[in-house]
Amino acid sequence: MSLSRRQESLRGLILPVAILLAWQVLAWRASTPLFPGPWQVTLSIWKFYPQIVGQIGYTLMRAASGFLVAAALMIPLGILLGRLKTVGAIVEPIMDMLATLPPPAVIPVVMLFAGTGDAAKISIIAYAAAVPLLMNTYEASKTLHPMANLVARSLRFSRLETMLRIDLPASLPMIATGLRLAVASALLVSVTAEMLLATNGIGVFIQRQQENFQIANGLAAIAFISIVGLIINNLVFQLEKRWLFWHYRSSDTHGNG
Amino acid sequence: MAMDVVLSAQGLTKTYGAGKDALQVLGGISFAVNRGEFVSVVGPSGCGKTTLLFAIAGLQGVTSGTVTFNGRPVTAPPKGVAVVFQDYSRSLFPWKNNRDNVAFGMARIQGLSAAQKRDKAQEMLDAVGLAGFADKYPWQLSGGMQQRVAIARGLASQSELLLLDEPLAAVDAQTRADMQDLLLDLAIRFKQTCVLVTHDVEEAVYMADRVVVLTRRPTVVDHEIVIELGKKRDQITTREDPRFLAARHDVMTSIRGQRAHAPASAA
Amino acid sequence: MDGFSAFALLLRFRALVSFLIIVAVWQLVAALGLAPEKYFPGIPAIVSGFLGMVANGELAAAEWRTLLRAMLGLAGASLLGVGLAILSDISPAFRRGFAPIAALIQPIPPAAVVPMAVFMLGLGPKLYAFIIILVTVWPPYFNGVAALASVSDIQIRSGQMLGLSRWQILRQIKLPAAMPEIFAGIRYASTISLIAVVVAEMLAGHDGLGFLLVRKAFAIRIPEVYALMFVCAANGLVLNAIVNAARWQLAGWHLRMTGQPA
Numbered sequence: 006m007s008l009s010r011r012q013e014s015l016r017g018l019i020l021p022v023a024i025l026l027a028w029q030v031l032a033w034r035a036s037t038p039l040f041p042g043p044w045q046v047t048l049s050i051w052k053f054y055p056q057i058v059g060q061i062g063y064t065l066m067r068a069a070s071g072f073l074v075a076a077a078l079m080i081p082l083g084i085l086l087g088r089l090k091t092v093g094a095i096v097e098p099i100m101d102m103l104a105t106l107p108p109p110a111v112i113p114v115v116m117l118f119a120g121t122g123d124a125a126k127i128s129i130i131a132y133a134a135a136v137p138l139l140m141n142t143y144e145a146s147k148t149l150h151p152m153a154n155l156v157a158r159s160l161r162f163s164r165l166e167t168m169l170r171i172d173l174p175a176s177l178p179m180i181a182t183g184l185r186l187a188v189a190s191a192l193l194v195s196v197t198a199e200m201l202l203a204t205n206g207i208g209v210f211i212q213r214q215q216e217n218f219q220i221a222n223g224l225a226a227i228a229f230i231s232i233v234g235l236i237i238n239n240l241v242f243q244l245e246k247r248w249l250f251w252h253y254r255s256s257d258t259h260g261n262g
Numbered sequence: 263m264a265m266d267v268v269l270s271a272q273g274l275t276k277t278y279g280a281g282k283d284a285l286q287v288l289g290g291i292s293f294a295v296n297r298g299e300f301v302s303v304v305g306p307s308g309c310g311k312t313t314l315l316f317a318i319a320g321l322q323g324v325t326s327g328t329v330t331f332n333g334r335p336v337t338a339p340p341k342g343v344a345v346v347f348q349d350y351s352r353s354l355f356p357w358k359n360n361r362d363n364v365a366f367g368m369a370r371i372q373g374l375s376a377a378q379k380r381d382k383a384q385e386m387l388d389a390v391g392l393a394g395f396a397d398k399y400p401w402q403l404s405g406g407m408q409q410r411v412a413i414a415r416g417l418a419s420q421s422e423l424l425l426l427d428e429p430l431a432a433v434d435a436q437t438r439a440d441m442q443d444l445l446l447d448l449a450i451r452f453k454q455t456c457v458l459v460t461h462d463v464e465e466a467v468y469m470a471d472r473v474v475v476l477t478r479r480p481t482v483v484d485h486e487i488v489i490e491l492g493k494k495r496d497q498i499t500t501r502e503d504p505r506f507l508a509a510r511h512d513v514m515t516s517i518r519g520q521r522a523h524a525p526a527s528a529a
Numbered sequence: 530m531d532g533f534s535a536f537a538l539l540l541r542f543r544a545l546v547s548f549l550i551i552v553a554v555w556q557l558v559a560a561l562g563l564a565p566e567k568y569f570p571g572i573p574a575i576v577s578g579f580l581g582m583v584a585n586g587e588l589a590a591a592e593w594r595t596l597l598r599a600m601l602g603l604a605g606a607s608l609l610g611v612g613l614a615i616l617s618d619i620s621p622a623f624r625r626g627f628a629p630i631a632a633l634i635q636p637i638p639p640a641a642v643v644p645m646a647v648f649m650l651g652l653g654p655k656l657y658a659f660i661i662i663l664v665t666v667w668p669p670y671f672n673g674v675a676a677l678a679s680v681s682d683i684q685i686r687s688g689q690m691l692g693l694s695r696w697q698i699l700r701q702i703k704l705p706a707a708m709p710e711i712f713a714g715i716r717y718a719s720t721i722s723l724i725a726v727v728v729a730e731m732l733a734g735h736d737g738l739g740f741l742l743v744r745k746a747f748a749i750r751i752p753e754v755y756a757l758m759f760v761c762a763a764n765g766l767v768l769n770a771i772v773n774a775a776r777w778q779l780a781g782w783h784l785r786m787t788g789q790p791a
Contacts, residue, residue, distance in 0.1 A: 013625065020626025039648050098544040099551060105765020107724040109640075109731060110739070110758050113746030117568050117754075193638035197728050200640055201743070208640060215644035223645045227637055234636020321686055339689045352681040357705045357782040369701075370692035401786045419691065 041221035049225035057210065057229050064206040065233070067123060068195040071130025072187060079138040080180060084172050086139075087146025088164070100140050108133035108190060109197045121202035126195065133194040134187035141183025145176035181245045188237055196230070266297040268423055268455050269318065274327035275480075276313050287313050289480030290327065295423070295457055300449055302458045302466035305476030306517050311459045314481070315427050318457070319345050331423065341370070344421035348428040350409040354400040360387060360411050361396035367415035386414040389448060406437035413445065417452060424449075426458040430465065439497050442469060450493055463517060467509045468495060475516050484516055570752045578752030579759070587741065588760070595726055595738040596764055598654075602661025603722040603768065607715045610666040614673025614711075615699070624674070635667045639725040643732040652733060660729045665722045672714030676707035709783035712776040719768040727761060738764075 025043050032042025041049075050057075086093040112129055119125035149172060162170065199208030207226055214223040276288040287310035295301050305311055316322035318329055320339040329336040331343060344367065347353040354363050364383035368374060374382070387396050390410040392403075400408050409429055416424050426445070430438045446469060449456050460466050466473050467489055475484045489509050491500060500506055552572055558564055559571035570578075582588035617624035639660050650656040680703045688698040730739025738761060745753040777784065 013621070016622040017625025017628075020623060021630055024630070094543055095547050095550070098547040101544075102548070102551075102762055105720070105723075105769065106758060106762040107720075107727045107765070109724060109728050110742055110761045112731075113742055113754055114568075114758065116746060117749075117751065189636070189638075192636070193640065193724070193728075196638045197640035197731070200644075200732055211641055211644055215648070218648075220645055220648055227641050227645065230641055231633045231637045235632055238632075238636060316686075319690060321689060339692065341692055343690065345686070345690045347683050347687065349681075349683050352683040353687045355684065355702065355705070356786055357708075357780070367691060369697075399782060399786065 038218060039220055041224060045221040046224045046228065049219075049221040050228060053222055053225055054229075057207070057226050060205060060207045060210040060226075061229055061233060064192075064195050064199065064208065067126050067206070068130055068191045071127045071195070072134045072191045074127070074131040075134035075138055075187060075191075076184070079135045080142050080173075083139045083142025083180075084146045084168050084176060086143050087149070087176075088168060088172065090147075093143060093147060097143070100136070100143065104136050104140060108136070108194050112194075112198055112201055116202055121204070126198045126202060129198050130191045130194050133190040137186035137190060138180070138183045141179045141186070142176060145179035146172050149175055178249055181241075181249060185238070185241055188241060189234075192230075192234060192237075267294050268297050268332060269457070270294040270330050271314075271318065272328050272330075274314065274317055274329065275325045276310065276317065277325045286480040288317075288324065288327075289477075289482045291476070291481060291483055292327075293474045293483055293486065295455060297422075297455055298453055300446075300456045300458070300469060300471045301474060302460060302470035302472075303474045303476065304460055304463055304466035304513060304517070305481060306478050307461055309476050309478050309481045311461065311476070312427065314476075315345070315425055315457075315459045319343055319425055321345075342422045343425060344416040344419040344423070345425045345427060346409070346412050346416045346429045348431050350405065350412045350429075350432070351400075353412055354408060354415075356399065356401050359397055359399050360392065360403070363400060363411055364414045364418050367417075367419040371420065383414070383418055386418045387411070389417065389451070390414045390444065404437075406433045406441060409433060409441065410444070413448070417448060417454065422455060424454050424456045426456060426460075428460050429458075431460070431462070438465075443495070443497065445469065446493075446495055463510060463513050464501075467506060467513060468500060473509070473513055475513055487512055567749075568751055570755065574752040575755045575759075578750070579756035582753060582756065588757075591736060591738045591741045592760060592764075594736055595730065596767065598657045598661065598737070599719075599722045599726045599764065599768060600771065602658060602665060602726065603715070603719050603772075605658065606662045606665035606718060606722065607669045609662060610669030610714070610718070611673050611711060613666070613670050614677060614707075615704075617674050618677040618699070618703070631667065631670065634663065637664070639664045639728045640732060643729050647733045652735060656733065657726065657729060661722050661725045664725045665718045668714035668717040668721070669711055670714075672710045673707060676710035677703050680706045705780075708780035712772070712780050716769070716772050716776075719772050720765065723761070723765055723768060 029042040029044060032040055032045070086096055108129070111132055115125050115129045115132075119128055195206065196208040196211075199206035200212050207230060211223045211226050214220070214226065270292075271294070272292050274288050274291040275286065277284050277286045279285055291314060293301075293303075303311065303314065313322070317324045318336070320329070320336040320343070323337070331340045334340070355366065358366060361380060361383045364386050365379045368379045368382065371379075384393075384396055387393060390413055392407060392410055392414070395403060395407070395411075400411055403411070409432075413429070429445075430441050433441065442465065445456075448454065458466065458469055470489050471493075473487050473489060475487065476482070477484045487509055489505075491503060491505055556572045559566065559569055563569075579588070613627065617627060642660060642663060643656075646656055646659055650659055684702055684706060685698060688702045693701065726737065727739035727742070730737035731743050732739075734740035738757060742754060742757045742761075745757060
């Protein structure tokens with residue numbers, strides 16, 4: 006138990022290093038461009054990073070636009086539906102049904118309506134991000150503690166004021182969960198949509214590499230996606246920690262654990 | 263009367279951290295518990311009662327000193343010691359019903375079939391007055407009833423020593439009085455040796471044959487006092503008994519005195 | 530009083546009610562010609578498209594493959610995820626080593642992996658197993674690690690006082706205590722596994738619902754496309770029901786404790 010921190014983090018390195026080594030050895034033994042090792046992937050990253058970064062840029066722009074559209078529409082709608090209990094109760098099963106539909110399955114239909122341009126892709130992304138956002142916001146707003154309502158009434162807030170100043174902040178922790186799911190969903194759908202309705206973006210880049218049997222380049226692109234995803238996840242986490250510290254603080258004292 | 267020592271603590275010290283941040287909680291605690299005795303250990307808030315209890319139970323090591331149970335040193339949880347924790351809602355297992363929770367207390371008793379364990383568990387639930395609740399789950403019961411399940415589990419393990427870690431601190435006052443009497447009855451009925459750790463002076467005196475009074479940190483035994491009220495106690499007459507009042511006064515003075523010359527900022 | 534009970538009845542069957550509302554609104558939009566009929570067929574057209582696919586057997590074949598892939602993938606990913614979580618709980622070195630790997634692989638969308646994986650694994654079951662597990666294993670894993678780490682100290686100590694070994698404490702106390710949270714992860718994983726299958730079939734496939742969806746769309750068989758989307762959503766319900774049944778078996782106490790219906 007009295008391992009120093011250094012020793013412990015060194016031990017933590019054993020597994021990743023072992024996996025990289027095993028992968029490299031397997032790749033050497035296979036010695037085919039269809040099964041590149043980490044070294045070839047590193048070379049590909051070095052050669053292609055300007056191109057990869059450019060293509061990821063297109064992908065992220067579209068993902069961000071779709072995501073923002075969804076957030077702007079769905080968070081207010083979710084809070085409103087949570088307030089209007091009857092309408093919410095009727096709409097809830099519809100949300101549940103939409104939630105079980107894999108977002109990529111919508112791509113063919115949107116393609117028919119909106120073609121294959123940016124507008125089509127952004128609408129698909131917006132749809133994909135909308136479902137988790139709407140569901141989580143609605144759920145949070147619906148299950149709000151009745152105490153909050155009493156406080157609002159004693160302060161003589163109007164309905165709009167109540168929603169803005171009490172419902173919204175109180176729902177934020179669950180909205181944050183929805184946001185994280187929505188980010189993942191938006192990324193997933195942008196890459197899929199690009200591959201089906203291609204013009205540019207990282208999905209197209211990966212597909213080209215596949216068509217040219219350049220597996221190492223494709224893996225290099227995947228490595229970039231993974232790092233971008235990691236950065237975005239961390240960013241969301243940091244924002245959550247800054248803005249929702251009260252939630253974590255109070256669940257520390259009252260939570261079970 | 264020949265004394266049969268079940269548990270003995272000799273010079274227990276415990277220091278958390280090292281160097282400048284070192285915090286000495288136990289300063290050399292020694293006391294003993296005899297077979298069949300009900301001993302209360304009482305001390306001011308923050309005096310390391312839980313640390314002491316965990317050391318006796320073998321759940322946590324000490325810095326120096328030894329705990330012996332039946333003459334053997336305690337380094338890990340020994341066979342024959344059961345603990346009833348204060349936090350009943352977390353010490354019971356919500357995925358087991360009450361009978362299975364109690365039967366789980368016999369998990370390591372060999373030579374008992376599953377059916378025998380079930381019967382024994384039912385018997386213990388009867389003893390704590392929960393005969394009809396065997397098939398219910400802990401979370402379907404009130405706090406006081408949950409703690410009775412935990413007590414039944416402790417009794418079912420057929421341990422020579424039952425450690426009670428503030429078992430009644432989280433229940434309401436009325437339930438608390440009932441539970442005190444229940445615990446006393448059970449202790450007599452099963453000839454159970456008990457150590458009750460608490461910060462409640464009244465409870466310590468009311469329950470115990472002997473009270474071990476602790477000082478503030480670094481904690482040592484201030485003094486011990488034998489409560490000569492007989493085994494049978496009564497919520498009304500015992501609490502009015504001059505001997506009870508005298509003992510209560512003695513312990514209270516000692517503990518309040520401890521607090522008085524503690525620095526004002528001490529937690 | 531009468532109005533009130535009618536309303537209560539409405540709420541009780543609200544799933545049916547809202548389904549009927551969707552159907553009605555859909556049919557109204559189609560009948561009024563608010564959207565081009567070519568892209569927005571009426572309900573009868575969709576139903577007949579659905580029946581047509583049932584009749585010629587293509588729906589059953591595709592549906593069976595997709596659902597089987599999703600179920601097997603989910604089961605494999607759940608077992609693997611929980612296994613990795615247990616390993617992380619036992620060995621801090623493994624946990625530290627695995628955490629960065631998990632953090633890097635977890636954000637990769639399945640679509641990005643499909644083209645590369647086709648080369649290495651072909652178009653058979655290996656491809657689907659790889660893709661589904663790669664994206665589905667994380668919720669059970671992360672939830673498992675968190676839940677095992679946060680099992681109440683007092684529960685573990687109670688186990689120690691009863692003389693249980695480390696392994697018994699893991700099996701009899703920590704795993705049951707962690708089960709509800711693990712199942713929350715598996716439930717989310719079931720959604721992802723379905724997405725992963727459909728994406729993989731769309732991009733790499735030569736069979737399954739995802740493939741059929743794309744083929745029908747390119748052939749402009751619109752009613753069929755909508756019917757297939759409906760089947761996709763129904764699959765989500767099927768997987769959900771399976772996960773719930775397993776959850777009731779393994780963590781039913783928690784559902785009863787929190788008063789959730791089965």
